[in-house]
Amino acid sequence: xxxxxxxxxxxxxxxxxxxxxxxxxxxxxxxxxxxxxxxxxxxxxxxxxxxxxxxxxxxxxxxxxxxxxxxxxxxxxxxxxxxxxxxxxxxxxxxxxxxxxxxxxxxxxxxxxxxxxxxxxxxxxxxxxxxxxxxxxxxxxxxxxxxxxxxxxxxxxxxxxxxxxxxxxxxxxxxxxxxxxxxxxxxxxxxxxxxxxxxxxxxxxxxxxxxxxxxxxxxxxxxxxxxxxxxxxxxxxxxxxxxxxxxxxxxxxxxxxxxxxxxxxxxxxxxxxxxxxxxxxxxxxxxxxxxxxxxxxxxxx
Amino acid sequence: xxxxxxxxxxxxxxxxxxxxxxxxxxxxxxxxxxxxxxxxxxxxxxxxxxxxxxxxxxxxxxxxxxxxxxxxxxxxxxxxxxxxxxxxxxxxxxxxxxxxxxxxxxxxxxxxxxxxxxxxxxxxxxxxxxxxxxxxxxxxxxxxxxxxxxxxxxxxxxxxxxxxxxxxxxxxxxxxxxxxxxxxxxxxxxxxxxxxxxxxxxxxxxxxxxxxxxxxxxxxxxxxxxxxxxxxxxxxxxxxxxxxxxxxxxxxxxxxxxxxxxxxxxxxxxxxxxxxxxxxxxx
Numbered sequence: 001x002x003x004x005x006x007x008x009x010x011x012x013x014x015x016x017x018x019x020x021x022x023x024x025x026x027x028x029x030x031x032x033x034x035x036x037x038x039x040x041x042x043x044x045x046x047x048x049x050x051x052x053x054x055x056x057x058x059x060x061x062x063x064x065x066x067x068x069x070x071x072x073x074x075x076x077x078x079x080x081x082x083x084x085x086x087x088x089x090x091x092x093x094x095x096x097x098x099x100x101x102x103x104x105x106x107x108x109x110x111x112x113x114x115x116x117x118x119x120x121x122x123x124x125x126x127x128x129x130x131x132x133x134x135x136x137x138x139x140x141x142x143x144x145x146x147x148x149x150x151x152x153x154x155x156x157x158x159x160x161x162x163x164x165x166x167x168x169x170x171x172x173x174x175x176x177x178x179x180x181x182x183x184x185x186x187x188x189x190x191x192x193x194x195x196x197x198x199x200x201x202x203x204x205x206x207x208x209x210x211x212x213x214x215x216x217x218x219x220x221x222x223x224x225x226x227x228x229x230x231x232x233x234x235x236x237x238x239x240x241x242x243x244x245x246x247x248x249x250x251x252x253x254x255x256x257x258x259x260x261x262x263x264x265x266x267x268x269x270x271x272x273x274x275x276x277x278x279x280x281x282x283x284x285x286x287x288x289x290x291x292x293x294x295x296x297x298x299x300x301x
Numbered sequence: 302x303x304x305x306x307x308x309x310x311x312x313x314x315x316x317x318x319x320x321x322x323x324x325x326x327x328x329x330x331x332x333x334x335x336x337x338x339x340x341x342x343x344x345x346x347x348x349x350x351x352x353x354x355x356x357x358x359x360x361x362x363x364x365x366x367x368x369x370x371x372x373x374x375x376x377x378x379x380x381x382x383x384x385x386x387x388x389x390x391x392x393x394x395x396x397x398x399x400x401x402x403x404x405x406x407x408x409x410x411x412x413x414x415x416x417x418x419x420x421x422x423x424x425x426x427x428x429x430x431x432x433x434x435x436x437x438x439x440x441x442x443x444x445x446x447x448x449x450x451x452x453x454x455x456x457x458x459x460x461x462x463x464x465x466x467x468x469x470x471x472x473x474x475x476x477x478x479x480x481x482x483x484x485x486x487x488x489x490x491x492x493x494x495x496x497x498x499x500x501x502x503x504x505x506x507x508x509x510x511x512x513x514x515x516x517x518x519x520x521x522x523x524x525x526x527x528x529x530x531x532x533x534x535x536x537x538x539x540x541x542x543x544x545x546x547x548x549x550x551x552x553x554x555x556x557x558x559x560x561x562x563x564x565x566x567x568x569x570x571x572x573x574x575x576x577x578x579x580x581x582x583x584x
Contacts, residue, residue, distance in 0.1 A: 012487040013406040016398045020458045021414070027455045028421040031429035031436075038431055048435075088322075095319055108570060109323045115566035115573065117516030119534045120559045123541040123551060124329040132346070139346040144328075147350070174326065182577060235425040238518040242538050259427045264523065273431055280428040287423045295416045 032280065039273035046267045057274040067275070069250045070258050073165040077254065078233040080169040081176070085229055086222065088173065089180025094210070096181070097188045107185070111178035118175070122242025125171035129157035129243075158244045164251030168243055172236065180225050187221040188214070227290050234282050255279055337361065337553035344549045360547070364554035370545040372528065374554050377536035380525075381515055381561075383446050384532055388453035389510040393503055395454070396461020400502075401495050403462065404469040405477055406487065415466065422459035426519055437524060444527050452524060453514045461506045464576065468502035469495060501572070508569055509576035512562045533558045 039058070042051040061067050092110055096103050113121065131154070132139035138146055142154040158167040191214060199209045237256040240246075246253035246261075255275050263272025332349060340357040367373035403415050433452060434443060442448030472495065480490050521532045528536075537558045541551045566573050 009406075009487050010408070013402045013408070016402050016487070017414075020395050020399050020418070020462070023455045024418055024421050024458055027429065027433070028424065029417075031432035032424070034432035034435075035428050035430075092319075092322060095315055098315060100315070100319065106319050106323060108567070109326050111570075111574075112563065112566055113326060113329075114577065115512060115562045116559050117518065117534050117562070119516075119518050119538050120555045121329070123537065123555045124333060126541070127349070127548070127552075128329060128332065130346070137347050139349060143347065144350060174329070178326070179577060182574060231423050231425075235427075237427075238534075241518065241522075242541065256425065256427055260430075260519075260523075263431060269431055272427075276425065276427040276430065279425040283423060283425055287420065291416055291419055291423075295412050295419070 035273045035276050035280075038269055039277045041270050041273075043269040043273075044267070044271060048269070053270075057270045058278075061271065061274050061278070066250055066253065066258060067255070070253050070255045073250075073252070074234065074236075074254050077165045077169050077172075077236065078230065080166055081172045081233050082226060082229050084169065084173040085177040085180050086225060088177040089225070090184050092177070092181040093184035093188055096185055107182070110181050113175040114179050116175065118238035119242040121171055121175050122239045122244075125174070126158075126243045129167050129171075131156045131159055158247060158252055161248045161251035164247055165254070168236075168239060168252055171243060172233075172239060175239075176229060176232070180229070183221050183225050184218060187218045191217055223290070227286060230286050231283050234279060234286070333552050333556045333559075336549050337364075337556050339549050341547055341549060344547060346548070360549040360553035361557065363547075363550045364540070364557060368546075368550070371540060371543055374533055374536050374540065374557065376529075377531050377533040378557070380446060380530055381532040381534075384449045384453065384521075385511050385514040388450045388457065388514050389507050391450070391454040392457030392461045392510055393506045395458050396463075396465045396506055397495075397499060397503070398491075399458070399462040400465025400467075400469050401491055403466045405472075405490070405495075415462070418459050418462055420459070421456065422463070426456070430519075430523055434523060444525060444530065446525070446530050449520060449524050449530075449532070452520050453510075453517065456520075457510050457514070461510065464506050464509065465499075465502055468499075468505070472498060504569070504572045505575045508565055508572050512565060512573070512576075515562050 037050070040052060040054055040056075041049060042053050043049045096106060100106065128140045130140045131142050137143070138154060141157070145151055145153050155163055155167075157163055195213055195217075196209050199213045204212065235256055236254055237260065240252060240254055240257050244252040246257060256279060259272045259275040259279070262268045262275070335352060336344065336349065337360050338356060338358075339353040340355065340359055343353060343355070343357075363373070365373045365375045399418070403411055437443040437448045437451070440448075442451060476494050477490055480494050485493055515532075516534065517532070518534045518538070521535045522538075525531055525535065531539075537554050540546050540554050
């Protein structure tokens with residue numbers, strides 16, 4: 001009797017999960033498989049053509065000059081975006097943790113960009129980084145720098161192919177560094193004051209306290225931040241669309257942008273799918289070990 | 302003690318740095334506000350940092366209602382709400398069910414299932430975009446608001462499940478057991494014990510979902526290209542990409558598109574923070 005009752009309950013719990021499980025199985029895993037299949041097909045015109053061509057699209061892609069530029073841009077963008085956001089986020093968290101008056105006020109200001117869409121960010125920063133012209137004078141940030149007597153810092157920003165994607169990284173750092181600050185601040189608040197006091201009593205300088213006590217304790221947060229920012233960075237698309245487009249000589253182009261354009265403008269579905277598969281593989285390399293590790297560690301606790 | 306010992310100039314430097322960064326973060330908003338309050342006659346790229354001489358709401362009106370050569374954003378705002386509200390509610394509800402089962406009715410393989418669900422939160426959506434479009438076309442939902450709602454609901458499931466699972470994990474086991482002794486089944490425990498204490502969880506999840514759906518661009522631009530159903534992010538991007546539209550109107554449009562999520566952040570910031578931190582798997 002009791003067994004059947006249990007069985008009934010088990011059935012109900014599975015029924016509760018079923019809609020979501022089916023939806024995710026189809027829309028995530030099924031679709032990924034489908035995209036993988038498209039990436040190995042001959043579908044490079046409007047109408048579907050599922051003729052199997054093996055890895056041809058991938059070989060072509062890696063030989064494609066635009067894709068090579070995109071991968072380089074993505075590496076530069078990711079490196080800058082991660083180091084910039086982590087450094088600024090950590091600095092702000094440490095500063096705010098020093099019993100600052102008006103902490104809530106500062107925190108609100110540092111974090112609000114997180115609530116905006118990348119489209120709004122892109123539209124505003126496009127104007128801010130509009131360099132102006134030598135004839136008519138500077139505009140945007142360049143104008144501000146001139147006014148502050150920092151004219152030597154002026155730049156062509158995204159209009160200069162040598163700067164290109166780095167200018168986009170500045171806008172992305174502006175948007176996401178507050179998030180890192182919030183994560184670190186939550187972490188710092190979790191470190192008991194006694195630990196720092198103990199280190200100080202042992203004669204550690206303030207610098208040493210941070211280097212040898214605080215930073216190691218914050219390592220899980222740094223890892224979490226790298227994962228979150230890293231996967232956002234690899235997928236970056238909206239910001240590019242709104243701020244610069246692919247840029248002069250593809251100087252602000254990224255794989256996600258190339259994917260959308262080649263798929264939905266040029267109808268090269270197989271090529272787009274191949275880019276998507278590569279993006280997915282890159283994100284998976286970053287996410288999967290972390291996911292498995294996180295859930296497992298939690299299960300042990 | 303630490304604060305008292307500090308030398309005054311160090312303290313001053315600290316505040317100087319904090320204020321400097323505050324200025325950096327506020328700079329774009331300053332330009333947005335100042336420019337959108339200027340009239341067309343006063344807009345000048347070379348004076349973009351100057352305050353407006355007169356106060357004009359002309360640009361907001363134009364951004365909403367349209368002008369020569371472009372349509373306004375008014376109906377796109379309505380579209381965004383039509384998409385964001387149902388998708389938020391649906392994904393929050395599903396997440397709550399999943400979170401309940403995965404935290405209180407664990408079974409063999411439930412952690413694996415949870416991990417598989419979570420993966421869906423991180424994938425680049427480019428990797429599902431082509432099949433999504435094909436499927437929505439076949440279902441007759443391509444280019445429609447219901448199609449967009451469906452996409453946001455499904456791809457919202459991982460994060461809502463994560464937040465609710467972590468939230469329900471904090472509900473004491475004893476409460477659940479007590480209800481079971483009183484004869485409550487799976488659904489009884491959910492409606493009598495879990496739902497009544499779920500409010501904070503729902504607030505966190507709904508804020509997170511509303512914000513990300515409102516701010517979404519990729520699904521919107523792929524599924525809802527048609528001007529009649531475009532959400533505000535797509536319409537704003539088109540508006541800002543058009544050379545006909547004056548700069549102050551673009552700024553006014555951006556400001557308005559940012560406003561709903563900005564207000565949520567300002568007034569419900571505490572919950573917004575919790576969603577953010579949940580996103581890093583920490584709960």
